[in-house]
Amino acid sequence: MLWGEVCPGAGRAKMGTHEVAWKESVVDVFDDDAEPFDLKDDDDADDFDDDDEDDDLEDASEDDIDLVIALYREDGKPTAVPLDFDLANDLEELIRQLTRLPGDSGADGWVSINGEFFVICRARGRTVEVLLSDITAANDWPIARDVVDFLGAELPDEDDEQTPLGDLEMYAASGLRAFEMEAIATDYDEDSDELLRRVAERLKVADEFDRAVESFDD
Numbered sequence: 001m002l003w004g005e006v007c008p009g010a011g012r013a014k015m016g017t018h019e020v021a022w023k024e025s026v027v028d029v030f031d032d033d034a035e036p037f038d039l040k041d042d043d044d045a046d047d048f049d050d051d052d053e054d055d056d057l058e059d060a061s062e063d064d065i066d067l068v069i070a071l072y073r074e075d076g077k078p079t080a081v082p083l084d085f086d087l088a089n090d091l092e093e094l095i096r097q098l099t100r101l102p103g104d105s106g107a108d109g110w111v112s113i114n115g116e117f118f119v120i121c122r123a124r125g126r127t128v129e130v131l132l133s134d135i136t137a138a139n140d141w142p143i144a145r146d147v148v149d150f151l152g153a154e155l156p157d158e159d160d161e162q163t164p165l166g167d168l169e170m171y172a173a174s175g176l177r178a179f180e181m182e183a184i185a186t187d188y189d190e191d192s193d194e195l196l197r198r199v200a201e202r203l204k205v206a207d208e209f210d211r212a213v214e215s216f217d218d
Helices: 085-089 093-096 136-140 142-150 178-185 192-202 206-217
Strands: 012-015 017-019 066-073 077-082 107-114 116-125 128-131
Touching: 012 206, 017 128, 017 142, 066 085, 066 093, 066 192, 066 206, 085 093, 085 107, 093 107, 093 116, 093 142, 107 142, 116 142, 116 192, 128 136, 128 142, 136 142, 178 192, 192 206
Parallel strands: none
Antiparallel strands: 012 017, 066 077, 066 107, 107 116, 116 128
């Protein structure tokens, strides 16, 4: 699979009663029409099917989770907020929270686990893009396994090499091209939360990122 291409079977994914279409092109980093979302409202809690939970994998603990944050625009201003720890173990629930915004506006969810890998999830209405920095993490961590399942990819073998999976071009229209995202994602000697900060710097939201991470640590 070439970098930036969606793996076979990733064109459309069925998630419970929600059909999510893969988007091949993106526009602004954060939609100007996006509004902050309220994580306390659980009216749609039953919309997703939990039959595919990864019972064979142990959830990441709070000590394992480096950060879970959402980025979006409020009144045209980039905003980043910390999210619940639980969302670092459940891609469907993370997407559900991000897609609570009306219309095609939405938010980006960033997750880093144990300094080992990160997940970026972009939700714009019914359109979702996902990037996992290291596919081998799917053998050990639930949210990485969720990304592999969501994209219709095969689980890696234990001896497979580390490699990203998903849409490396999700921020290309905002100046972070696929080969640059690949270079960040594949710097496996660096902690994954630091790699996400590099992404934030390139997208000019580093200050917002830092404040959200500081609040998350509190």
